[in-house]
Every structure is written in structure tokens, then in C-alpha cells.
Amino acid sequence: MIRVTRSAVIDAPIERVWAILRDFNSHNAWHPVVAESHIENGEASDQVGCVRNFTLKDGNHIREQLLALSDQDYVSTYCILDATLPMRRYVATVRLKRVTDGDRTFWHWESTFDVPRGREKEFADLVGKGVYEGGFEGLRAFLRRPRAAGPRPASNAGSMQTSGVVATSFGGPDVLQTRTLDARAPGPGEVRLRHTAIGVNYIDVYVRKGLYRMIEPPAPIGMEAAGVVQDVGDGVAHLLPGDRVAYAAPPPGAYVGVRTMAADQLVVLPDHVDDETAAATMLKGMTAEYLLHRTRPIRAGDTVLVHAAAGGVGLLLCQWAKALGARVIGTVSSEEKARLARSRGCDAPIVTKDYRFAQQVRQVSGGRGVDVIYDGLGRAAAAENLEALAFTGHWISYGQASGPLDPVPAETLSAKSITMTRPVLFHYTAERATLNQIAGRMFEALRQGTITVDLRHRYPLGAAAEAHRALEARQTTGPIVLLP
Numbered sequence: 001m002i003r004v005t006r007s008a009v010i011d012a013p014i015e016r017v018w019a020i021l022r023d024f025n026s027h028n029a030w031h032p033v034v035a036e037s038h039i040e041n042g043e044a045s046d047q048v049g050c051v052r053n054f055t056l057k058d059g060n061h062i063r064e065q066l067l068a069l070s071d072q073d074y075v076s077t078y079c080i081l082d083a084t085l086p087m088r089r090y091v092a093t094v095r096l097k098r099v100t101d102g103d104r105t106f107w108h109w110e111s112t113f114d115v116p117r118g119r120e121k122e123f124a125d126l127v128g129k130g131v132y133e134g135g136f137e138g139l140r141a142f143l144r145r146p147r148a149a150g151p152r153p154a155s156n157a158g159s160m161q162t163s164g165v166v167a168t169s170f171g172g173p174d175v176l177q178t179r180t181l182d183a184r185a186p187g188p189g190e191v192r193l194r195h196t197a198i199g200v201n202y203i204d205v206y207v208r209k210g211l212y213r214m215i216e217p218p219a220p221i222g223m224e225a226a227g228v229v230q231d232v233g234d235g236v237a238h239l240l241p242g243d244r245v246a247y248a249a250p251p252p253g254a255y256v257g258v259r260t261m262a263a264d265q266l267v268v269l270p271d272h273v274d275d276e277t278a279a280a281t282m283l284k285g286m287t288a289e290y291l292l293h294r295t296r297p298i299r300a301g302d303t304v305l306v307h308a309a310a311g312g313v314g315l316l317l318c319q320w321a322k323a324l325g326a327r328v329i330g331t332v333s334s335e336e337k338a339r340l341a342r343s344r345g346c347d348a349p350i351v352t353k354d355y356r357f358a359q360q361v362r363q364v365s366g367g368r369g370v371d372v373i374y375d376g377l378g379r380a381a382a383a384e385n386l387e388a389l390a391f392t393g394h395w396i397s398y399g400q401a402s403g404p405l406d407p408v409p410a411e412t413l414s415a416k417s418i419t420m421t422r423p424v425l426f427h428y429t430a431e432r433a434t435l436n437q438i439a440g441r442m443f444e445a446l447r448q449g450t451i452t453v454d455l456r457h458r459y460p461l462g463a464a465a466e467a468h469r470a471l472e473a474r475q476t477t478g479p480i481v482l483l484p
């Protein structure tokens with residue numbers, strides 16, 4: 001049996017350190033060797049018995065179970081359930097003590113486990129240096145992350161005034177007007193954050209028009225932003241004031257300077273993702289993640305058709321699908337958009353403004369058609385989509401920029417054994433565990449350069465109507481952000 005013991009002093013009060021470590025899934029944010037982690041079955045990450053399922057940056061895979069957690073004694077114990085590493089009977093304990101000056105924390109981390117004979121030293125070093133000492137440094141770096149400067153309101157301070165853009169009624173871009181609003185103190189399970197960048201998405205147009213009845217005007221719209229946590233309500237374990245965070249989630253209300261909202265849809269941003277990139281990719285990048293990996297997992301050799309290939313979601317789909325080994329065909333409305341899409345992985349951009357593409361798709365696919373269509377266009381492209389699909393092809397109708405889809409009769413699908421889905425990001429991210437998985441893989445894709453963000457459209461928050469006009473006039477490429 002090997003015993004590994006390490007300890008360190010962390011330059012932060014015990015409450016701060018424990019608020020992070022008591023969250024069994026927090027290592028995703030601070031441990032340098034963890035690539036992606038989630039808690040299984042949507043359980044809370046401080047629930048004794050919960051299982052964290054994670055991948056290390058070297059590709060190894062581990063499942064660990066939380067065995068005990070004491071908020072009174074600042075102790076947690078966990079064990080490995082299974083791993084691709086040959087470690088058996090691994091049980092570890094994390095114990096914190098207050099250093100007497102009160103501003104620092106003593107962290108003791110120890111474990112016992114078995115490994116195959118002859119590999120004891122290798123694994124004692126791996127755990128002691130790589131996991132424990134690396135973890136101490138990782139947490140120190142995490143605590144040193146840039147935080148918001150200046151005074152922050154104390155927890156549960158009263159309302160704060162802020163400026164926001166509200167839809168004054170359902171209608172065109174002109175209904176978007178700036179108003180002074182209140183951001184109330186966060187209640188249980190909520191946080192109040194100061195936005196630093198806000199994403200504009202096509203869904204904001206549907207909400208503004210009343211096509212999706214998600215607000216009752218007058219009310220602010222928007223479902224994606226990055227910012228800094230100002231204060232947190234009771235029961236919020238994974239966030240503290242000063243944390244850089246981002247979200248893509250209903251209800252609408254993101255076009256504001258300061259917002260109070262449910263904490264469970266917020267993820268902490270890794271250092272390598274700046275605020276504008278986060279506001280530009282949380283909704284569109286997580287959409288690309290689930291469309292390519294979950295709705296119909298892409299296989300090397302697939303041929304796919306991405307509509308609006310130079311758009312916000314479109315450019316991310318092109319890059320990521322190409323990296324997964326697909327051949328990518330795209331539709332765009334101008335030669336300039338075609339050049340951009342081509343530079344981001346689209347093998348064969350088709351320039352069309354009037355939704356006529358099936359013939360060219362069949363030509364460039366050798367008469368076969370495509371395996372998957374990513375369709376954010378809706379009504380105007382429906383008939384051509386059916387023509388452009390291969391036998392057993394899959395039509396992913398995930399948006400409706402040209403208008404809502406008319407009903408699709410089953411017999412139209414049976415003509416080629418076509419399958420069809422109408423997915424929505426927010427259903428995939430409703431469980432916090434899956435949200436962390438999807439966001440984690442998206443951040444990793446950004447880090448590795450699998451996807452890059454071409455942010456060319458920045459508007460002051462007060463010019464949101466102008467941003468909507470450009471988006472609806474098909475004048476934009478890539479994402480749009482509003483700056484409060």
C-alpha cells in the first residue's frame with residue numbers, strides 16, 4: 001500500500017478555499033491536469049455519494065466518488081471507482097485548517113492506494129507531484145485570477161440601478177429602447193453580476209418579434225453574456241464575488257449592465273477565454289458542440305451541409321465539423337462570405353441568396369447528397385433540403401431565420417429514409433452536469449484552436465437596435481457583441 005502526503009499554505013481565508021474545494025467538480029476550473037469533468041446523473045456536486053467523471057489532459061479517464069464532506073471540519077474524503085490508470089483502492093482526504101493569522105489556509109492532502117509491483121515510485125510521484133503539488137499551484141493561480149477592481153456591494157445590499165435595452169412592444173428593431181432598470185439583491189440560489197460583454201443571437205430577433213413568447217413587454221431581451229460576479233445569494237457554492245463568469249440561458253434579460261439571475265446556469269471562465277470571446281461563443285459555441293457531438297455525432301468521412309456558413313453558429317460549425325473529419329459544404333449569400341467560410345473549413349461554399357442550392361450540393365457530393373444538414377434557415381430552404389439529403393440523411397432544423405418551418409409530412413421523409421430533429425440548446429444544458437460538459441468541451445476547443453472566433457461586430461449596448469438591423473439584413477459575419 002502506498003501512502004502519499006502533501007501540504008501547503010494557501011494565501012486566502014479558509015472560507016474562500018473551502019467554498020471552492022467543497023464543490024467536488026470544481027477541479028475542472030483550477031486543476032491544471034484536468035481537461036473536462038462532470039458530475040454524473042445531474043447530482044449536486046457537494047452531495048455525498050456523487051460521482052465525478054473526468055478526463056485528464058494526458059487522455060486518462062477517472063471516476064471518483066465523494067465519500068464524506070464536513071463543512072464544520074473542512075474535510076472531504078473520496079475514492080477512485082474506476083480509472084484507465086492501474087491504481088486500486090485509492091482513498092484520499094482533503095483537510096483544511098485556518099492559519100492563525102486568519103488570512104491564510106493550511107491544506108493537507110493525503111491518500112493510500114495500490115499499484116502494480118515495481119511502479120510504486122512512478123505513481124507516488126505522479127500523485128504527490130503531478131496531482132497534489134500541481135493542484136496547490138493550480139488553486140493559487142485560480143485565486144490570483146484577475147478580479148473586478150473597485151468596491152463591490154456587500155452581499156444582500158439593496159437594489160442597484162443599471163441601464164438596459166428593453167423591447168417596449170413586439171415588433172421591429174425600433175421597439176428596442178434604453179431604459180433605467182433595477183438589479184435587485186440576489187435571493188437564494190441567485191447571483192448579481194456586472195456584464196462586460198453581451199452576445200447577440202438570432203433567437204433575440206424571434207423574442208423581440210414575439211415569435212417566441214418568452215417575455216411580456218416592456219422587458220429586456222438577450223440570453224448570453226459574460227461578466228463579473230458582484231454578490232451571491234444563500235446556497236450558491238460554486239461562485240464568489242469577483243469570479244469571471246458567462247452564461248447562455250433563458251429567461252431573456254441579458255441586454256443590461258447589471259443583472260440578477262439564477263446561479264446554476266453560470267460557468268466560471270477559464271483564464272484563456274476573454275470576456276468578449278465568452279459573450280460571442282457561449283450560446284453559439286455550445287450549440288455547435290451539441291449539434292456535432294450529441295444530436296447526431298459526426299463521423300470522419302461524413303458530408304455535411306451548413307447553412308449560413310459565415311454566420312455566428314455557421315463559422316463554428318464549419319471549423320469544428322472539418323476538425324472532426326467531415327467534408328463541409330455551406331451556403332452563403334455573397335462571395336465575401338464564401339471566402340470567409342472557406343478560410344474556416346468550408347470545403348465548398350455555395351453562393352445563393354434565394355435558397356437554391358440542392359443541385360449544386362448534389363454536384364459537389366458526386367450525386368449522393370449530404371449525410372447531415374445544419375439548417376438555421378427554416379421555411380424557405382425546406383424543399384431544397386429534402387432534395388439535398390442523401391439516403392438515410394439527417395435534417396437538423398435548429399433555426400428559422402427565413403420564417404417558421406411548415407409541417408413536414410412523414411411520407412416526405414420516407415422517400416429517402418430521412419430522419420429529422422428540431423433541437424434546442426437549452427434542453428441540452430438544462431442539467432448543470434451536462435452544461436459543464438458542453439461548456440468544458442467548447443472551452444477546450446477554443447484553447448486548442450479547433451474553433452476560433454472572428455469578432456468583427458461590436459456595438460455599444462444602447463445601439464442594440466442597429467445590431468439587430470444588420471443581423472436581419474444578412475450584413476454580419478460571425479458573432480456580434482454589445483458592450484455595456
Ligand SMILES: NC(=O)c1ccc[n+]([C@@H]2O[C@H](COP(=O)([O-])OP(=O)(O)OC[C@H]3O[C@@H](n4cnc5c(N)ncnc54)[C@H](OP(=O)(O)O)[C@@H]3O)[C@@H](O)[C@H]2O)c1
Binds near residue numbers: 331398471
Ligand atoms: N436551436 C438552437 O439550439 C439554436 C441555438 C443557436 C442558434 N440557433 C439558430 O441558428 C441560426 C444562426 O444563428 P446566429 O445567431 O448564428 O445567426 P447568423 O447565422 O449569424 O445570422 C443569420 C444568417 O442567416 C442567413 N439568412 C438566410 N436567410 C435569412 C433571412 N431571411 N433573414 C436573415 N438572415 C437570413 C444569413 O446568412 P447568409 O446571408 O449567408 O444567407 C444571416 O447572416 C438561427 O436560425 C438561430 O435561431 C439555434
